[in-house]
Amino acid sequence: MNSIQDTTNKKNLYLLIQLRWLAVIGQVVTILFVDLVLGIPLPLIEMAVVIAFLVALNVVSLLRHRNQDAVSNTELFLELLLDVAALTVQLYLSGGASNPFIYLYLLQVIIGAVLLETWSIWTLLAITSACFIGLTTYNRPIALPRQTSSDLTNLQTQGLFICFVLAAILLVFFVTRIDRNLRARDAHLASLRQQSAEEDHIVRMGLLASGAAHELGTPLATLSVILSDWQRMPLFKADSEVTQELQEMRSQLDRCKAIVTGILMSSGEMRGEGTLRTSVNIFFDGLAEEWRAHRSPAWFDYENVFGADAAIVSDSALKQIVFNLFDNALEASASWVGVTLERRDDMIALQVRDAGPGFAKEMLDQFGKPYNSSKNRPGGGLGLFLVVNVVRKLGGTVTAGNEITGGARVELTLPLASLSPGEAGEADGA
Structure with missing residues (x-):
C-alpha cells in the first residue's frame, strides 16, 4: 500500500512542479505590471533572486521526479514549505501583510490539505499563520504614489480581485488533477483487493481439489483391482461383449487415475518445475x-x-x-x-x-x-x-x-x- 501511495505522491509532485511554473510566470507578470504600469517601485533584484530560486527548485524537483520511482509525504511537505518560504520573502519585499497577495497562503494550505498527511497539514497551517503574523510587523514598505484614499482603496480592491482570480484558477487546475490522481489510486487499490480475494479463492479451491484427489486415490485403486479380477474370471472371459465393456471401464478408470495424478502434480508444483x-x-x-x-x-x-x-x-x-x-x-x-x-x-x-x-x-x-x-x-x-x-x-x-x-x-x-x-x-x- 505504501508503494502505491508513494507512486501517487510522485504524480502529485509533478503537479506541484507545474503549479510552480505557473506561479513563476504569474510573479514575473505581476511584478512587471506593478513596477512599470502602476509606477510602484519594487526591489526588482531581490524579487528576481526569489524567482530564480523557484526556477532552480523546479529543475531539481524535475530531476527528482524522473530519477526516483516514489516520493514520500515528507518530500511533498518540504516542497510546499519551500514554496511558502519563497512567497513569504516576496511578500516581505512588497509591503508584508498589507499586500493583497498575502491570501495566497490559503492556496498553499488548501493544496497541503489535499496532498499531505494530517500532521503535515497542521504543521503547514501553523507555519503559514506564523508567517502571516510576522509580516504584519516585519516587512519592507513599498513607496506608493501620491493618490487619494479612494484611489488607494480601488488599488487594494484590484489587487484582491487579481489574487482571488489567480488563486481560483490555480485551485481549479490543481485540485481537479489531484482528484484524478487520487481516483486512479483508489481504483488501483480496489483492483488489487479484488485480485487478492480471487487469488485466495483459487488457493482454497486448489486445496479442496488436492484433498479430493487424495481421497479418490484409494477407491480408484480398489476399482482397478476389482476390474482386473473380473477380467480374469472365466465367467466374464467367455462373454466377448462383457469383456469389451470391462476393457472400456478399465480404460475410463485409467483416465480418471491420470486426471487425479495431474491434479496432485499441479497442486504440488510451482510453475517452472516439471515443465x-x-x-x-x-x-x-x-x-x-x-x-x-x-x-x-x-x-x-x-x-x-x-x-x-x-x-x-x-x-x-x-x-x-x-x-x-x-x-x-x-x-x-x-x-x-x-x-x-x-x-x-x-x-x-x-x-x-x-x-x-x-x-x-x-x-x-x-x-x-x-x-x-x-x-x-x-x-x-x-x-x-x-x-x-x-x-x-x-x-x-x-x-x-x-x-x-x-x-x-x-x-x-x-x-x-x-x-x-x-x-x-x-x-x-x-
Whole structure:
C-alpha cells in the first residue's frame, strides 16, 4: 500500500512542479505590471533572486521526479514549505501583510490539505499563520504614489480581485488533477483487493481439489483391482461383449487415475518445475488432437495460422485452461466448435468460438467472476474464473463477446516472453 501511495505522491509532485511554473510566470507578470504600469517601485533584484530560486527548485524537483520511482509525504511537505518560504520573502519585499497577495497562503494550505498527511497539514497551517503574523510587523514598505484614499482603496480592491482570480484558477487546475490522481489510486487499490480475494479463492479451491484427489486415490485403486479380477474370471472371459465393456471401464478408470495424478502434480508444483519444453505449434496442435479424441465433438474446426514456430515451456495449468475454454464451447454448442491459433507481434492469440446462444449481457459484465454462469449448477462459472486468473498470472488477457452471426467468442492472448524457455529458467533459479 505504501508503494502505491508513494507512486501517487510522485504524480502529485509533478503537479506541484507545474503549479510552480505557473506561479513563476504569474510573479514575473505581476511584478512587471506593478513596477512599470502602476509606477510602484519594487526591489526588482531581490524579487528576481526569489524567482530564480523557484526556477532552480523546479529543475531539481524535475530531476527528482524522473530519477526516483516514489516520493514520500515528507518530500511533498518540504516542497510546499519551500514554496511558502519563497512567497513569504516576496511578500516581505512588497509591503508584508498589507499586500493583497498575502491570501495566497490559503492556496498553499488548501493544496497541503489535499496532498499531505494530517500532521503535515497542521504543521503547514501553523507555519503559514506564523508567517502571516510576522509580516504584519516585519516587512519592507513599498513607496506608493501620491493618490487619494479612494484611489488607494480601488488599488487594494484590484489587487484582491487579481489574487482571488489567480488563486481560483490555480485551485481549479490543481485540485481537479489531484482528484484524478487520487481516483486512479483508489481504483488501483480496489483492483488489487479484488485480485487478492480471487487469488485466495483459487488457493482454497486448489486445496479442496488436492484433498479430493487424495481421497479418490484409494477407491480408484480398489476399482482397478476389482476390474482386473473380473477380467480374469472365466465367467466374464467367455462373454466377448462383457469383456469389451470391462476393457472400456478399465480404460475410463485409467483416465480418471491420470486426471487425479495431474491434479496432485499441479497442486504440488510451482510453475517452472516439471515443465515441458516444446513449441507453440506442437503444444497447441497436440492439445487440439487430445481434446478431439477425448471429447469427440460433432465438428471441431481447428485452424493454426501461427506461422513460424517458437519455443515455449508448458505445464498442466496452461493445458487445463485451454481445455476449459474448449469444454465451455462444447457445452454451449455440441454441433460445432471453432478454434483459431494465430500470432500477433509477440503475442499468442487463441480464439474459441461456438454456435450456441452467446453470452447474456450480465454475464459479459461479470466475465471471469466466480459463479458467473448460465448453467444453473453448483460450481458453475469456476472454469472461466480460473482461466482468467491463470492467464493474468502469465501476463495475458482473456476477453469475451458475441459473434454478429450468432454464438460466443472467447479470446486468450499470452505474451511469448512469459512462456519462453529463458523465463522458465529464471523461475527455476528464483
